[in-house]
Amino acid sequence: xxxxxxxxxxxxxxxxxxxxxxxxxxxxxxxxxxxxxxxxxxxxxxxxxxxxxxxxxxxxxxxxxxxxxxxxxxxxxxxxxxxxxxxxxxxxxxxxxxxxxxxxxxxxxxxxxxxxxxxxxxxxxxxxxxxxxxxxxxxxxxxxxxxxxxxxxxxxxxxxxxxxxxxxxxxxxxxxxxxxxxxxxxxxxxxxxxxxxxxxxxxxxxxxxxxxxxxxxxxxxxxxxxxxxxxxxxxxxxxxxxxxxxxxxxxxxx
Amino acid sequence: xxxxxxxxxxxxxxxxxxxxxxxxxxxxxxxxxxxxxxxxxxxxxxxxxxxxxxxxxxxxxxxxxxxxxxxxxxxxxxxxxxxxxxxxxxxxxxxxxxxxxxxxxxxxxxxxxxxxxxxxxxxxxxxxxxxxxxxxxxxxxxxxxxxxxxxxxxxxxxxxxxxxxxxxxxxxxxxxxxxxxxxxxxxxxxxxxxxxxxxxxxxxxxxxxxxxxxxxxxxxxxxxxxxxx
Numbered sequence: 001x002x003x004x005x006x007x008x009x010x011x012x013x014x015x016x017x018x019x020x021x022x023x024x025x026x027x028x029x030x031x032x033x034x035x036x037x038x039x040x041x042x043x044x045x046x047x048x049x050x051x052x053x054x055x056x057x058x059x060x061x062x063x064x065x066x067x068x069x070x071x072x073x074x075x076x077x078x079x080x081x082x083x084x085x086x087x088x089x090x091x092x093x094x095x096x097x098x099x100x101x102x103x104x105x106x107x108x109x110x111x112x113x114x115x116x117x118x119x120x121x122x123x124x125x126x127x128x129x130x131x132x133x134x135x136x137x138x139x140x141x142x143x144x145x146x147x148x149x150x151x152x153x154x155x156x157x158x159x160x161x162x163x164x165x166x167x168x169x170x171x172x173x174x175x176x177x178x179x180x181x182x183x184x185x186x187x188x189x190x191x192x193x194x195x196x197x198x199x200x201x202x203x204x205x206x207x208x209x210x211x212x213x214x215x216x217x218x219x220x221x222x223x224x225x226x227x228x229x230x231x232x233x234x235x236x237x238x239x240x241x242x243x244x245x246x247x248x249x250x251x252x253x254x
Numbered sequence: 255x256x257x258x259x260x261x262x263x264x265x266x267x268x269x270x271x272x273x274x275x276x277x278x279x280x281x282x283x284x285x286x287x288x289x290x291x292x293x294x295x296x297x298x299x300x301x302x303x304x305x306x307x308x309x310x311x312x313x314x315x316x317x318x319x320x321x322x323x324x325x326x327x328x329x330x331x332x333x334x335x336x337x338x339x340x341x342x343x344x345x346x347x348x349x350x351x352x353x354x355x356x357x358x359x360x361x362x363x364x365x366x367x368x369x370x371x372x373x374x375x376x377x378x379x380x381x382x383x384x385x386x387x388x389x390x391x392x393x394x395x396x397x398x399x400x401x402x403x404x405x406x407x408x409x410x411x412x413x414x415x416x417x418x419x420x421x422x423x424x425x426x427x428x429x430x431x432x433x434x435x436x437x438x439x440x441x442x443x444x445x446x447x448x449x450x451x452x453x454x455x456x457x458x459x460x461x462x463x464x465x466x467x468x469x470x471x472x473x474x475x476x477x478x479x480x481x482x483x
Contacts, residue, residue: 028337145347148334154309155326156348198338203372205343 005228008114011122012220014129015177016238020216022136022174023191024198024209025167029147034071037085038175039187040093041067046109046179047101055121061176068168112183112235114224125177132173135166140209143167181220182235193242194219200249215245258285260322260396260428261306266314268298268305275301279453288422288429290443292436294472297450299432300329303400306430325394327385329401335374341384342369350391361424362387362417386417390425399431415442439463
């Protein structure tokens with residue numbers, strides 16, 4: 001289809017930008033890697049979507065919600081570190097998925113496939129990514145203060161539970177959108193890489209937040225473009241592009 | 255110092271994780287007072303400050319004067335250096351205007367162009383001044399300090415304690431200060447509250463800090479270091 005490439009490009013740009021923007025919040029909370037196990041948990045949903053032929057993000061979303069509840073419960077009940085929870089959720093997510101995921105669909109589940117995005121899916125993704133950007137922009141200062149110190153945030157009468165809930169909801173949406181683009185394996189990289197590069201370059205919050213968004217947009221643009229030129233899967237190419245930007249940011253680190 | 259009472263605490267009890275941290279605490283704070291909360295490590299001093307701010311659950315009565323504005327200077331903020339944030343951004347998190355941010359920065363001894371400095375690049379002493387400035391944003395009448403010299407070198411400590419004393423005169427502040435440093439009490443306080451889970455003494459330091467009260471205050475700490483062979 002003639003419009004498939006620009007459609008993939010637009011979806012990639014919107015999701016990449018929103019992921020970078022939210023990633024800057026996640027990184028400041030040392031939670032960027034949480035997107036990893038959540039992404040892995042969505043593999044079940046992606047597998048179902050691929051088997052029954054519906055939108056990958058719709059399949060992934062309920063599993064992300066399940067993952068968030070699971071991590072929250074594990075953390076409350078076991079007091080295990082985030083690294084240990086990551087290992088538990090990661091291992092179970094991948095193992096169960098491969099019990100029933102057809103191997104010919106494995107690549108799309110693991111590293112995404114934005115090249116097959118349909119018009120309706122694209123519109124939903126673009127609208128969701130744009131709304132996500134607006135919500136993140138709105139809660140950004142409050143979450144930054146919570147990330148700096150919950151006590152300080154409470155002393156400023158910020159309702160921490162409310163903002164944490166909105167923040168987790170945003171994380172769930174970006175993971176569900178991200179798996180469409182980079183698959184279950186690379187979701188953590190999608191949110192963390194642009195934000196890490198922006199942290200190297202930014203000297204204030206605006207440069208950090210918008211820098212992460214712009215780097216997310218550029219990485220997605222380059223990834224989808226090189227997919228068109230080379231035929232390699234777009235998901236890994238997006239992450240390779242953001243890794244290169246991260247390496248360049250190390251030279252100009254401020 | 256006026257006679258107007260701005261804080262009344264009656265029968266305050268705080269339990270955290272099934273452990274009693276503060277028991278049966280009564281005290282009052284008058285306008286213009288510099289009250290130091292003194293006690294050994296683990297005595298419940300910081301918990302008291304957080305309870306007064308409404309950050310922790312408690313039993314008993316805490317009554318602040320109506321409409322009073324409280325500024326809080328936390329002990330330290332270890333995670334702030336993970337975020338590329340400058341001083342202007344940090345102050346904006348408290349909804350401060352550019353004009354107010356510049357004024358406050360001047361009053362803690364920094365030039366206006368300091369606003370664009372990255373917080374992660376500041377020394378512990380500089381950062382502590384920035385935290386004091388944060389506490390002063392919004393023009394509070396009461397300032398609560400939690401161990402303000404944690405992580406500051408000895409030469410910087412004196413400056414950090416002098417600053418609120420100077421600001422008190424300038425801004426007509428009432429100050430509640432947590433410390434375990436006895437020298438601070440004599441130099442900067444009008445009153446002292448000795449706390450080691452229970453209240454041990456309360457009043458002007460010259461009157462209530464007797465060898466007897468200090469022995470009782472720090473007795474709890476001594477037993478942690480006893481060697482048993």
